[in-house]
Amino acid sequence: MGRRPGLIVTGIVLLALPCAVAADDTSTSRDDGRDWTTAILEVDAATERTVVGTLRARIAHPHEVGLAVGGLVTRLPPAWPCTVACDYRGPTWAVEIASGGVSASAGWATVIGHRSSRAPLMTHVYTAFGIRGVATRTRNGADWPADGARTLLGVEGAFTVAGASATVGFYRETAGPDRGRWVAGGGLGWGF
Amino acid sequence: MGILKRSLLIAVAAAAATSPSQALETDPFFAWGRDLDDSAPVLNAKMNLEIDAVLARIGNSGRAEELSCDDVVDRLLRDLRRFLFHTPELWLINSPLVSRVPATPEEEKQYRRRYTLHRTHVLDPATWMPPSPTIEVDGIRIGTDKVAHFLSQGGYYRGYYLDARREGQSPQEATDRALRRGLWVERTVLGGTSSGVLSLADLEANEQGMRWLVGLCHGDDPGLALEDGAWVRTRPFDIRDHVTPAWDEAWNPNVYGPRRWAKVRPVLEGYCDRLDSDGVRERRDRYARRAVDSRTRRLVEEAVRNGRIPDPATFGIEAVCGGRREDPPATPAVTPRSPNRGAGDGAGSASRARIR
Numbered sequence: 001m002g003r004r005p006g007l008i009v010t011g012i013v014l015l016a017l018p019c020a021v022a023a024d025d026t027s028t029s030r031d032d033g034r035d036w037t038t039a040i041l042e043v044d045a046a047t048e049r050t051v052v053g054t055l056r057a058r059i060a061h062p063h064e065v066g067l068a069v070g071g072l073v074t075r076l077p078p079a080w081p082c083t084v085a086c087d088y089r090g091p092t093w094a095v096e097i098a099s100g101g102v103s104a105s106a107g108w109a110t111v112i113g114h115r116s117s118r119a120p121l122m123t124h125v126y127t128a129f130g131i132r133g134v135a136t137r138t139r140n141g142a143d144w145p146a147d148g149a150r151t152l153l154g155v156e157g158a159f160t161v162a163g164a165s166a167t168v169g170f171y172r173e174t175a176g177p178d179r180g181r182w183v184a185g186g187g188l189g190w191g192f
Numbered sequence: 193m194g195i196l197k198r199s200l201l202i203a204v205a206a207a208a209a210t211s212p213s214q215a216l217e218t219d220p221f222f223a224w225g226r227d228l229d230d231s232a233p234v235l236n237a238k239m240n241l242e243i244d245a246v247l248a249r250i251g252n253s254g255r256a257e258e259l260s261c262d263d264v265v266d267r268l269l270r271d272l273r274r275f276l277f278h279t280p281e282l283w284l285i286n287s288p289l290v291s292r293v294p295a296t297p298e299e300e301k302q303y304r305r306r307y308t309l310h311r312t313h314v315l316d317p318a319t320w321m322p323p324s325p326t327i328e329v330d331g332i333r334i335g336t337d338k339v340a341h342f343l344s345q346g347g348y349y350r351g352y353y354l355d356a357r358r359e360g361q362s363p364q365e366a367t368d369r370a371l372r373r374g375l376w377v378e379r380t381v382l383g384g385t386s387s388g389v390l391s392l393a394d395l396e397a398n399e400q401g402m403r404w405l406v407g408l409c410h411g412d413d414p415g416l417a418l419e420d421g422a423w424v425r426t427r428p429f430d431i432r433d434h435v436t437p438a439w440d441e442a443w444n445p446n447v448y449g450p451r452r453w454a455k456v457r458p459v460l461e462g463y464c465d466r467l468d469s470d471g472v473r474e475r476r477d478r479y480a481r482r483a484v485d486s487r488t489r490r491l492v493e494e495a496v497r498n499g500r501i502p503d504p505a506t507f508g509i510e511a512v513c514g515g516r517r518e519d520p521p522a523t524p525a526v527t528p529r530s531p532n533r534g535a536g537d538g539a540g541s542a543s544r545a546r547i548r
Contacts (some may be wrong), residue, residue, distance in 0.1 A: 036237035080286035083297040117297030162320035
């Protein structure tokens with residue numbers, strides 16, 4: 001269990017208590033006698049910090065064809081398998097190696113996906129939205145952009161539905177032939 | 193460069209042409225022969241906790257008295273619904289307190305490989321989302337997607353209802369309009385035309401969701417009240433007031449488009465040997481004894497009479513298995529009692545069926 005489950009459970013109980021009392025909650029009166037409310041608060045409301053790996057493949061400008069690996073830090077009940085779908089929200093980071101260069105990114109995302117039963121890796125993303133800061137170093141001689149290595153710093157928004165992802169980004173060239181220039185980019189691919 | 197641009201254009205076109213319009217599907221047959229604990233008590237407890245948490249947040253904001261009851265329900269829906277997946281459904285498919293099939297990661301893999309829509313290709317939107325597990329609620333087997341429909345589509349139906357009421361229609365007229373619009377959406381955008389699956393069980397859950405949500409603020413005994421400056425429930429939520437056998441797609445069969453049906457029918461035939469098992473027979477007899485009527489059912493019957501959708505009975509498990517048997521029993525062990533059975537004159541055989 002995490003370090004703060006007691007605090008979280010207490011908080012939820014306190015939040016729920018006034019309304020539950022006001023409504024004279026008899027939700028278990030037709031039930032099997034078990035106190036399910038307490039069980040839910042103990043089992044499902046107590047969360048632990050967890051890190052799940054993420055994958056992304058995409059065709060994008062200015063990165064060209066790339067593959068990214070990263071992670072997302074979130075809090076989830078430890079008993080949840082998440083092998084069908086879970087709601088992951090929290091900070092993310094990724095490193096992308098692409099035919100047009102390499103990039104590193106960090107940001108925040110909300111992702112619904114399922115993880116592998118064998119490893120802490122999100123193997124499919126159903127829906128996702130995220131925003132991240134990106135630093136990219138394009139490869140010298142890459143076709144797109146055409147000439148020389150460049151360093152780009154910018155912001156990307158990412159959106160995924162049913163595994164298909166789209167990104168839109170704006171980057172400022174901080175080193176390279178057109179230093180100071182703004183570049184609009186984006187891509188399509190799979191994952192998050 | 194040219195290739196990259198062309199690839200991007202093709203990918204954009206592909207993304208625009210397809211969408212996960214049909215969110216989660218379910219396969220109740222996969223759970224036949226498996227015991228499940230009744231999840232109604234724990235689902236009720238979860239829903240009441242969620243409702244109370246929303247009401248507490250409204251109370252803590254200090255704005256409770258500024259909000260109308262319908263504003264409170266809007267807030268409730270906003271907090272419980274997410275894009276395609278909804279909070280109670282994510283809890284249902286993960287909590288160890290909920291008894292469900294598939295129950296383990298291994299079974300989940302098996303489920304994905306075998307569920308009713310598995311015979312398809314990767315570009316089929318219906319397969320882009322995971323199939324929903326089956327749970328039991330008040331003795332009725334339902335997919336967890338029904339709870340999502342109850343809240344999500346039920347919320348949209350409530351919007352249609354309130355719009356109609358604002359235009360001066362009576363509660364009955366407004367209900368009718370909301371359900372007709374919902375049926376149209378399910379026949380076109382969400383189901384029939386797009387994915388080739390029209391889930392009548394989803395429609396039933398939608399109607400019940402609308403009735404619950406509307407009843408929170410309207411009618412003789414609203415479910416919410418403003419007391420001493422705070423919004424409170426006047427009674428606990430109880431899913432058993434809403435769930436009916438018509439939520440079970442093994443009882444209230446989906447209507448399929450011809451291409452989809454050609455792939456689903458062989459999967460259903462694989463369950464014929466379980467149809468006469470004691471557990472399945474007992475459940476279906478119990479379903480038959482429970483009075484099932486709804487406005488949705490009557491609208492579906494009307495649509496069948498008008499030829500807008502094929503007779504759902506032709507897609508039922510009894511029709512599939514009865515049609516396959518060379519020598520069907522004179523008195524079937526399980527008399528077909530689908531709530532939609534015998535509705536109108538149908539629209540021909542399932543193989544020629546069209547959803548219009």
